Amino acid sequence: MTLSMNTPEFLVERNLDRCIKCQVCVGQCANEVHKYDKETDSLSCEDLACVGCHRCVTLCPTHALTIKKFPLEFRTNANWTPSTINAIYKQAESGGILLTGMGNDKPYPIYWDHLLLNASQVTNPSIDPLREPMEVKTYLGRKPDKLDFSDGELLTEIAPQVELELPIMFSAMSFGSISLNAVKSLAAAAKEVGTMFNTGEGGLHQDLYSYGDNAIVQVASGRFGVHSQYLEAGTAIEIKIGQGAKPGIGGHLPGEKVGREVSETRMIPEGSDALSPAPHHDIYSIEDLRQLIYSLKEATRYKKPVAVKIAAVHNVAAIASGIARAGADIITIDGFRGGTGATPLRTRDNVGIPIELALAAVDSRLRNESIRHQVSLVVAGSLRNSADVMKAIALGADAVYIASSALLALGCHMCQKCYTGKCNWGIATQDPNLVKRLNPEIGAQRAANLLRAWKHEIKEMLGGMGINAIESLRGNRLMLRGVGLSDRDLEILGVKAAGE
Amino acid sequence: MIEINAQGIYYKELNQQIHNYIAEGKKDIIIKNVNGQRYIGDALPQGVKLELEGTPGNDLAAYMDGAEVIVKGNTQEGTANTMSGGKLVIHGRSGDATGYAMRGGKVFVKGDVGYRVGIHMKEYKDMIPAIVVGGNAGSFFGEYMAGGVLIVLGLDGGTELVGDYCGTGMHGGVMYLRGKVPSYKLGKEVKSVELNDEDTRQLTSYITNFADYFGYKADEILKAKFTKLIPYNTRPYGNLYTHY
Amino acid sequence: MLREGQVRIPSGCAISGIINRKGNRFSGEKIIESIAVMHDRSNGLGGGFAAYGIYPEYKDFYAFHMFYDNLQAKEDVEHFFNEHFSVELSGIIPTRKVSSIKKSPIIWRYFMKPLPDKIRDSELYEDEYVVQCVMKINSKFSGAYVVSSGKNMGAFKAVGYPEDVGEFYKLEEYQGYTWTAHGRFPTNTPGWWGGAHPFTLLDWSVVHNGEISSYDANRRYVEMFGYDCSLQTDTEAITYAFDLLLRKHGLPLDMAIQTVAAPFWDSIAHMDEKQQKVFKALRITYSSLLINGPFSIILGSKNGFVALNDRIKLRALVAAEDNDTLYVASEESAIRAVCPKPERVWSPRGGEPVIGLLEGADSI
Amino acid sequence: MQYVIVGNSAAAIGAVESIRNYDTENPILVISDEPYHTYSRPLISYYLTGLRDEESIMYRPKNFYDRYKVETMLGRRVEAVVTEKKQLKLDNQEIISYNKLLIATGGKPFLPPIEGATGPDIYNFIKLDDAKDLKEVAQPGKSAVVIGGGLIGLKVAEGLLKNEVAVTVVDLAPQLLNSILDAAGAGIVKKCLEKKGMEFHLGTTAKTIQNFGERKIVGLADGKEVVADFVVVAVGVVPNKHLVEDTDIKVNRGIVTDHAMGTSVEGIFAAGDVAENYDVLFGQNRVIPILPNAYEQGQVAGANMAGQKSVYPGGFAKNAIGFFGLSMVTAGITTAPDETFQEYSSQPTEDRYLKVVIKEGKLVGFVRINAVDRSGILTGLLMQQKDVTDLIPQLISEEIGLIDLPQDLRKARLKGDAVQ
Amino acid sequence: MKKIYAQEKYCIGCRLCEVYCSAVHSEYPNDLVKAFNRSKIVPTPRVKVEEDRPLSFAMQCRHCDEPHCLKACITGAMYRDEESGAILNDAERCVGCWTCIVACPYGGIFRDESKSKVVAKCDYCLDQGDPACVKNCPNGALKIEEGGE
Incomplete structure (x- = not known):
């Protein structure tokens, strides 16, 4: 040697x-x-x-x-x-090819840290969330342009919605990329707190069907574990086009991670590589997306909202508009700091754009086209704390997905070695010796605690703004000011500079 | 036996009709004048039998979960997309990406099929999907194939049994091609091997069915020499990456 | 100094409203007297009135009250008017000299009907056509501002205390069946008359107290539906919200009210199933029209007015009834000043509307 | 008197503690011909070596009788039981009436037919008084012959040796510890003791004991003679059943008892070394004179005396014993009696030996020399009588753990109380 | 009564239960470093981690309702603590005959190598509050509760 x-x-x-x-x-x-x-x-x-x-x-x-x-x-x-x-x-x-894990760790600007939130002083009152009602319930799904009444009777039928007790969900992480105990932790936490976890493209393990009401089931290019019971099991279906950590490329779960349970859940033989192609081979153009969206709606008899998740790329605003028009009920945008179990280093560190800019651009674009209210907008890609969540919602998001934050709550120490399968914290591994290190009861409590803590903080900050319902923050960019940003950045973000 | 005239009916309404009939317990349905209506047979369970006359639209039998669909005509793109089980018999040709991510059930096509047919098919235990093509297949046949059975018979003649990049990225399953395929047409992950007794038994079973559906003689078809293609291993990209 | 519209100016206020439900008209004296009681709720930087029933002889014409900063603006807008409307009558709005009111713009009044062929070309309903014209003047014509644009009604506003504004406009000489008034306490000195309240669109008028925290969420929502919030004021956004809900979307009044002052999810959870469905639909569909933060408003129209405050009652609101007359005001004293012994006085709950409609009207 | 217990050792104490679980009121009377507070008989060998004094071999704390509201007649001998009258006759002619009676009189030394086997300087080793007597004479430099190479014999021999008394052990059997060890295991013990200077005459027996001045000459069956300062006859124990011999209480080798530890006479129970009960491994009634069984039988008897329905499931022998640091545990059948049993063992070394005896796939006995740790796991298997065919390699490895058990057994043990 | 139950599926075999058990029964119950580095002989842990990867679990005295050890004890050293219900061993009275070890089907009693000839067994850390093994299990694999799963 x-x-x-x-x-x-x-x-x-x-x-x-x-x-x-x-x-x-x-x-x-x-x-x-x-x-x-x-x-x-x-x-x-x-x-x-x-x-x-x-x-x-x-x-x-x-x-x-x-x-x-x-x-x-x-x-x-x-x-x-x-x-x-x-x-x-x-x-x-x-x-x-250099392989790495978790999200982009290069020192690109983090716009969240250049945005500041507002608070009420004198001209309107702040609200004390400990004693006064403070609503953070959020509904995701397609909204009608208007409601029709006749003689006081509501005529409009509301499309299926995902009900969230707080606008934070656990982002797509497949069983395979993370351990069953990690998925169980998130599923149980989601149930406890009243939000959703996302299966990623790993299918839904039998043990998790009981968490179906809190599951968003994903359909990705590999179509692993996708069958009619799976589609029925979730509250919503998400078509994954791309992921912030690796826009434009597929995924690859190495055969050594495909043990008995992963094999069962993904419905592939044990030890076989699970390859997710870069594109969906039934979507080579936007009208094909519409075809897939409606094939899923047909399969579930129009009872589930269908979301489409894309990576934040350069022309994200136009793509999002196309997705809305293709019939998606929820658009998920994943920024370039989003995490992953394994991604080529160069792609992770160099492809895509920050979620803050993508979100601002998409929200503005959809409003300019007068369709923003029709779809829900969910963003992901390194929401690190409740203030990031607040800022995302003020920029225009309905809700956010967290993944890295959730994994940190479970014990991840951000060593970025997920792809080795030797996660010492029992998270990004299928090794039974390591998987058992994550007790899902403890994991669920920790993940739920994180959400509860953030919920409290969100209520505090909302109260400070004199707002008692989260929807009044949504797109309320007046609640934001930029610091240390260029005029161009401010323009794209649609916020004023601090002091203005 | 229920008959629906699909002339000018939008897919959503047509499929709703089908579902209504199924809900009423009527599971044998003939649909006439089908033309372009999507998603017929989508996720339908075992026990349902549809007979279509015309050209059904894209994503025919997508996620189909045990039903039987017979098409008297050609089918378009995305046929048998992510199909889980059941049987689809097409008395014509079928479009691109037929059987994409198919995980169970069987598709019989009398004529040719388009590009990327059988792409990312996969199998699990006794759920082994199969596509039998009477004519020829386009390029990227069985791309990413992770399991299942693909058979091309080339009964209509023509030189191109399959297009280019056949079985590229293949890491599971098996293909039987009736005749020879030049090696340059094969993906680099695929190798050609001799058929064994088990192969012959399996092939005979599929082709007997095929012959029954479309009025061929199985013996005649089976007389020709078949090429069997399998992947070199189940880990085609094991050495592609290095740890950063 | 940036003026209202170029910058958002928070402000506090007093509001008052009086309606005679029989439609009997009375002079503006009463409303001036009422709002004057709440002198200390404003700071002399804005006052105004909306009056309904004041132009019975021109009731079929859109009455445009205009402010012009200069003659050029007046000329440009009148050119625009002539292109889009047939002007029946125009002239100055009579005022009297009041020592505290200075730097008056050119204040002009027009009674007009849209040109029928223009409406046809625009493929808009008449009201919508007028709205689009108002939006265009306010956003595109520098130095011109539409004070009001409804039929048989008008808004009168200025920089000054409301009682001075009433005197300035000689409101004792007008007879109306509904009057609303506003005294403003802005946090700076814009010195721009257009920034005073009420804000109007067609025959909607809104006087409003409190700074809403959901402003930008509300604004960006209504802007998707063709409104241009050129003033950046809450009142403007609220006006457009009601115009959208009531006129454009045709929501019943009570539903529109339940949209802007939506019940809490907890309350909805305790409703019966049918109600739940309705209220959930309202909150889901119009979540961005929830008006959040402190407000009390009087939404006036030709049919009457609705007074409403926010769902946790961060602003005061009192109502009183005496015979056919309904009073609402920020303070009870403002009612007692003009109606010392009303038959009934009450404080509406947060989010509970006080509706005063003319006899025979079924909605506002 | 509601409850009368004759005897004051493990079975008696077990009965007292058990009765008081159910009946805190009615009087209990304990009668024993030994004058001592209840003490642990196995501990007399510790007394002999000086590791324990009289005080610290007490089986229960000083306040035991008070706490359990027990009346005692210690140093008082029961002469007879009159079953028809439900009465006891004491050596002082006192009559005691009982409602429920437990006979827990234990064992007495088995005295083989040896000529001259009574008299001074001939000792037994059953009771505290025996140990006291022996301790008097066990002076450094003296010599002793111990007749009996079983548990008692070797414990007394070890005790004497530790008192620097030269010891010769005589036993009829060709091996030591015949009742609890197989030949291979016994060989290890013998070597260990020989290293410490003990001498042995095995496969022969003492026929005569003659005085030789101050000393004794023990004549053996093989013609040899051993001279010593004193002799200990420790061949074994037999049930001390004289009390019932002329009654209608059924007696075999010991007093015959049923599942409730009741005798053939209603209201009279027997427990401990005096009683014979079912041996689950041998499949027949036997006397198993070990303390754990005595206590447990006493408990069952006590519960039944107090009106409960308690069942004694039968017992088997299990022993933990050590000589000069060589510790061993054995249980059940340690030598296959016939070909229906299989033996599996490790290769015996100087200080280590592991063996199991299996019948029909089930564990019926084991020997573990210098591998005491966690040996109870095997005892549990013995009690449960589950098939252990697949576990044999683990059962004869030095380290045994619950992890070696099949999942169902393991889970049950982790949960606890799975083995009764 | 409450008992300590091992959750096999969450035991990670780290043996921290053994570490803490030894320490709390040493001369320095509150100082791990001293307990291990200054004790002449580190006390035998009264909890035993058994491991056959990936399976592992920690096992200690079951504090049985019908304790075999207590019945078998020849000295009376083994007793039930009236207040807690725990089965405890009085080291003063124990002679280290190991009869309890051969009697305990759970393998829950150990020879204490730090003391001469006595057994060591779980005492629920009765003088320490919650049992050290439960308190210090990093993965919730030891639970003290009624019944167990």
Whole structure:
């Protein structure tokens, strides 16, 4: 074997005064960083294998472990950064496409952090959400242009809607990309809090059919696990065209993750690769999307809203308009900071646009075309906290999807190694030894707590604005001001600068 | 036996009629003058039998879950899309992406089929989908194929049994082509192997059905030499990626 | 200094409204007296009135009250009027000198009918045609502003205290069956008369107290339906919301009211199934028309008025009845000033409308 | 008197504790010919070695009788039971009436036919008094012959050795611990004891004991003679059943008892080493003179005396014993009696040996030398009588865990109370 | 009474229950580092993690209603604590004969290597509040409850 240029990313430090040699770290590291030598009764670390997931640090009962960046410096070079150089070493060694996990980690501007929310002072009152009613219930689905009454009787039939107790849902993550326990956690949390989880394109595991009322079932290009019972099981159906982390390319669940349960759920043989083509091969043009939307509506006898999810790409506004006109009831837009279990690095870091701009553009475009009220707009792609949610809604979203935030709630430590299948937190793995590390009862509580906490915060901020129903924030861009943004950014976002 | 005249009826209404009849317990329906109405047979369960006369629209028998549909005519694009079970017999030709992501049931086409037929077919346990094509098939036949059975008989002659990139990305299932296919037409993930007894038994069974539906003699068809195509392995892209 | 419309100016207010349900007309003196009691709720930077039944001799004509900043604007708009309407009569609106009211624009009045062939070409209903013309003048004609555009009604407003504005316009000389009034407390000194209230469209008029927090959500919704919120005021957005619901979408009045002051989901959950369906449909369909934040409004029309405040009653509103006359005002004193001993005085609940309709009218 | 218990050891205590579960009022009388607070008989070997004093071999705390409202007549011997009258006659001629009677008189030493086997310097090792006597004479430098290589014999031999008394053990059987160990296991024990200096004459028996000045000469059946300062006869115990011998209470080897630990006479129960009951492994009635069984039988008897319907499911032998740090547990049948049994074992080493005996796929006995940990898991299997054919390799491995059990058994054990 | 139940499907085999059990029964019940690094002999944990990946679970005394150990105890050291109902072993009276070990079908009693010849068994950490194993299980795989699943 020739020399490998790989050097450790992390340095594992063990405080021997604190270490009690309990070997919890040894058992907990799926990457086999920690080793116990019986002969010398000592522990050693293989730094090269460390991915910085902090499992050992978190479980070490005496806090004897620290993980640091490996202090290996290249000569300073603003152009040839260590990560750029190391990427080349890896590719030179393997000839492969660089694969990574989670969302874009490059320092592109985060517009949420350049938007500020408003509050009431004197000219209208803020509301105290602890004692006064504060409504965050949200309905997703197609809305009529108007209601018709005759002699006081409502004539208009309202299309099927997804009812949410708060405008935050768990974004599509397939059973396969994440563990069954992770999906169960999210499903149970969604049920508890009154929102939805999204199956992703992994089908719906038998254990999860009981969560159908809280499920949005996805139909993606691979059509894994898609059959009539599946379509019937969910509250809504989402057609996945694209994903923020990897616009324009398909997915690939490697055969080693297709164990018995994944195989059953996806309805493919155990151990077989699950390939999701880049496009839907029945959609090569926008009118074909209409065909798929209505084939799903036909299959479910028009009882379920159909959503279409796209990645935020350059002409997202026009595409969204086309989707609305193709009959979608809900449009989901996933920004380029959205996460994933596995994506080619270059695609993740270089394709697509930020969700803030995409959302503003789509909302404005649909309003200019006077069709914004007909469809619901859901955005995803790194909503990190309740303020991001507020800002998204003020920019024009009906609701948001969270995924990375939800996984963090379950214990994800953002090591970005989901694609290895060795998630030490039991989330992005199918290894039964690792999967059991996520107790779905605990996971559900943590995920539900996150949503409850955000809901409280949203109510606080809404109250501060003198608003007691979330719909009065939707598209209410006057509640936003930009800081540190160019005029062009402000124009696209449709907000004024702070101080204006 | 119920008869519907579909002349000038919009698909939504036509399908609603079909569903109404099914709800009434009438499950044998002949639909005449079909022309372009989409989604006929969409997600219909076992026990329902539709006979169509004319040219049904796209996504015929999509998500079909056990029903039987007979078409006296040609079918368009997206036929048997994501079909789960049942039987579709087409007394004509069928369009592009027939049997896309099909996971169960059987489709018999008397004539040719379009591009990307059988793309991303998959199987699970005893749910093994199959498409039998009497004529020839277009390019990308069985692309991404992950399971199931594709059979092309080329009974109408012509030189192109299948188009280019046959079985590209294939990682499961099997294709039987009646005759020879030049290797340049095959996707790089596919290899040609000899038929074994099990293949012959399987092939005979499909072709016997085919011959019954369309008035051929199975023996005659089976006389010719078949090419069997299977993927090299179930992990075609295992080495494509490197860990960042 | 940016004026109203170029910038959004929060403001507080006083409102008052009087209707004689028999349609008997009375002079503007009474409403001036009523609003004057609430002098301290305004700050002299805006006052105005809407009066119904004041032009019986021209009741079939759209009465346009106009402000012009200069003669050029007047000339341009009159050219536009001549292209789109047949003008029956036009002239200055009579005013008297009041020391506190300064920098008056050119105030002109027109009684007009749309040109029939123009309506035909536009493929619009007559009302919608007029609305489009109003929108066009307000957005495209610099220095011109439509104060009111309804039939047999008019709005009178100015920068000043409302009682001074009433004196300025000689409202004691007008006879109307419905009067509403507004005293404004804006947070800056725009000095622009168009910014005063009421705001009107066709025969709708809105006087309104409180700054609504849902403004931009409401605005961006109505703008999808062809309205241009050039003033950036709540009153304008509310007017358009009611125009959309009542005139364009034909919602029954009570449904329109339940849209802007929608019941809470909790309340809906306790309704019977049929009601639930209706109210859920309203909230789902018109969620963006929920008026959120403090408001009390009087929505006037030729048929009467509806007074309403927000669903958690962040603004005060009092109503009183005496014989055929219905009073509403921000404060009870404003009613007692003109009707010392009404038969009934009450405070409506949050979101509960006070409806005063002319005899024989079934909706506003 | 509502309840009268003759005997003051494990079976008696089990009965008292059980009666008081159901009846906190009616008087209980415990009569014992030993004058001591209830003590643990197995602990007399600890007393002998000095590891425990008289105080600390008490089976229950000092306040036991008070707490359980028990009247005692200690040092008082019951001479007879008059079943028709429901009366007991005491050695002081006192008559005690009973309503419910438990006979828990335990065992007494089995005295083999040895000429000269009575008299001074010939001891038994059953009771505290025996241990007290022995402790007097067990002085460093002395020598002793222990007749009997079973549990009692070896415990006393070990105790004497620890007191620096030279010990020779004589047993008729060719191996030690004949009743609880197989030959291979016994061989390991023997080697261990020999290393400590113990001497053995196995496969032979003592025929005579003669005085030789201050000392004793033990004559063996094989003609050899062993000289020692004193002799301990510890061949075994037999039920101490003299009390019922002239009554209509049915007696076999021990007092015959039913599932309720009742005797053939209504109102009279028997438990412990004096009673014979069902051995689940042998499939017949036997006396199993071990403390856990005595206590449990006492409990069942007590409950039934208090009017409950309690059933004794039968028992089997299980023992934990150790000699000089060599610890072992055994249970059930340790040597296959015939070809319907199969034996599986590890290769015996100097200090480790694991064995199971299987009949019809079920575990009927085991031996674990120096692999005591978690051995109860096997006991549980023995009790449950489930098929263990697939588990045999695990059953003779040093580390046994619940994880080695099939899922259903494992889950049941994790839940607890699954093995009764 | 409440008992500690192992949730096999969530036990991750980390053995923190054993670690904490040893510590709370050491001389330094509140200091893991001292408990392990300064104790002469670290106490035997009274809970045992059994593992055969991916299966694992932690097991301790079941505190039976009809405790075999208590019946088998030759010294009377094993007793039921009246207040808590727990089965406890009085180390002063225990002679380490191991009869309880061979009697316990759950394998819930261990030889305590830190003390000479006594057994160690779960005492519910009665003087510590909640049992240390339950408190410190990072994955909710040990539950103290009535009944169990």
